[in-house]
Amino acid sequence: MRHVSLILALAAFWLLLSGFFKPFLLLAGLGSVLAVTWFTDRRMKVLDFEGHPVHLSVNALTYWPWLLWEIVKAGWDVTKIILHPRLPISPCMIRVPTSQATDVGRVIYANSITLTPGTISVELESGSILVHALTQAGADGLATGDMDRRSTAFEAAR
Amino acid sequence: MLLFDLLSWGFILAGGFFTIVGAFGLIRMPDIYTRLHASGVLDPFGVTLILIGFMFQAGLTLVTVKLVFIVILLLFTSPVACHALARAALHHGIRPRLTDGSETPSKP
Numbered sequence: 001m002r003h004v005s006l007i008l009a010l011a012a013f014w015l016l017l018s019g020f021f022k023p024f025l026l027l028a029g030l031g032s033v034l035a036v037t038w039f040t041d042r043r044m045k046v047l048d049f050e051g052h053p054v055h056l057s058v059n060a061l062t063y064w065p066w067l068l069w070e071i072v073k074a075g076w077d078v079t080k081i082i083l084h085p086r087l088p089i090s091p092c093m094i095r096v097p098t099s100q101a102t103d104v105g106r107v108i109y110a111n112s113i114t115l116t117p118g119t120i121s122v123e124l125e126s127g128s129i130l131v132h133a134l135t136q137a138g139a140d141g142l143a144t145g146d147m148d149r150r151s152t153a154f155e156a157a158r
Numbered sequence: 159m160l161l162f163d164l165l166s167w168g169f170i171l172a173g174g175f176f177t178i179v180g181a182f183g184l185i186r187m188p189d190i191y192t193r194l195h196a197s198g199v200l201d202p203f204g205v206t207l208i209l210i211g212f213m214f215q216a217g218l219t220l221v222t223v224k225l226v227f228i229v230i231l232l233l234f235t236s237p238v239a240c241h242a243l244a245r246a247a248l249h250h251g252i253r254p255r256l257t258d259g260s261e262t263p264s265k266p
Contacts, residue, residue, distance in 0.1 A: 016220060016223045016224075016227075017220075017224065017227075019220045071203060075176065075199075075200060075203045078183075078195060078196070078199070078200060079176065079179050079200070082179050082180075082182055082183035082186060082187075082196060082200075083179065083182070087186055087187075089187070089188075089192060090257040091189075091191065091192055091254060091255060091256055091257060092256055092257060093254060093256060110237075110241065111234075111237040111238065111241075114198075114199070114237035114238075114240050114241050115199070115202075115233065115236075115237045116199075117195065117199040117200055117203065118195060118199075120191065120194055120195065120198070120199070120240060120241065120244050121241055121244075122191075122241070122244045122245055122248050123245055123248065132191045132194075132195075132244060132254060134192060134195045136257070
């Protein structure tokens with residue numbers, strides 16, 4: 001199953017990047033796609049739920065727009081702080097618990113924290129992430145656990 | 159298309175604005191961690207907006223598809239680079255300036 005989806009994704013990637021449909025280039029693309037698929041599976045052994053997490057694609061359709069909106073909101077907050085004459089920052093470090101079952105889920109959560117302006121995940125520990133927040137309000141928003149719950153639901157897709 | 163031109167310019171100007179604000183924050187912030195908040199996070203945000211503006215210029219062509227690829231690559235790699243910088247700073251013993259009352263991090 002994962003082989004088929006990787007081959008389809010790579011073929012689409014090749015066609016969209018090249019935009020040429022001459023026989024030689026199509027054959028070269030086919031050869032490249034098959035070679036890459038063989039290499040990731042047999043030699044690197046990364047064609048699994050971590051290396052090619054295609055089972056997450058349906059949930060990504062709801063998680064990514066939510067995350068983008070969070071980024072826009074937080075980005076505007078950070079912009080206001082930077083342009084404020086008194087620079088009202090209150091930096092703090094907090095540990096937020098993680099409830100994800102797999103490493104993929106924890107990476108998704110940590111990357112979501114970093115992508116959201118105002119919070120950076122500094123260190124991944126077992127069961128928690130050490131986060132540096134630009135303001136106390138940003139840390140409090142993260143401590144509610146909303147993003148943790150959503151990324152756990154995202155990861156739990158089957 | 160006048161509408162697409164206006165949308166395109168709106169996105170490009172907004173992206174330029176956020177990139178400049180990121181650079182401005184980089185200068186104003188007091189230590190490396192708070193500076194990362196300004197540069198490492200606002201910059202990809204601004205660049206994404208600029209690239210969306212480019213997409214409106216390109217229209218429904220393969221160029222737009224390539225710009226989408228760049229945006230996706232940026233959104234996957236920039237938090238990793240930002241996290242790597244913050245983690246390297248902490249491991250080298252650079253203490254973040256914190257406001258009173260919050261926990262000081264123990265070195266891992």
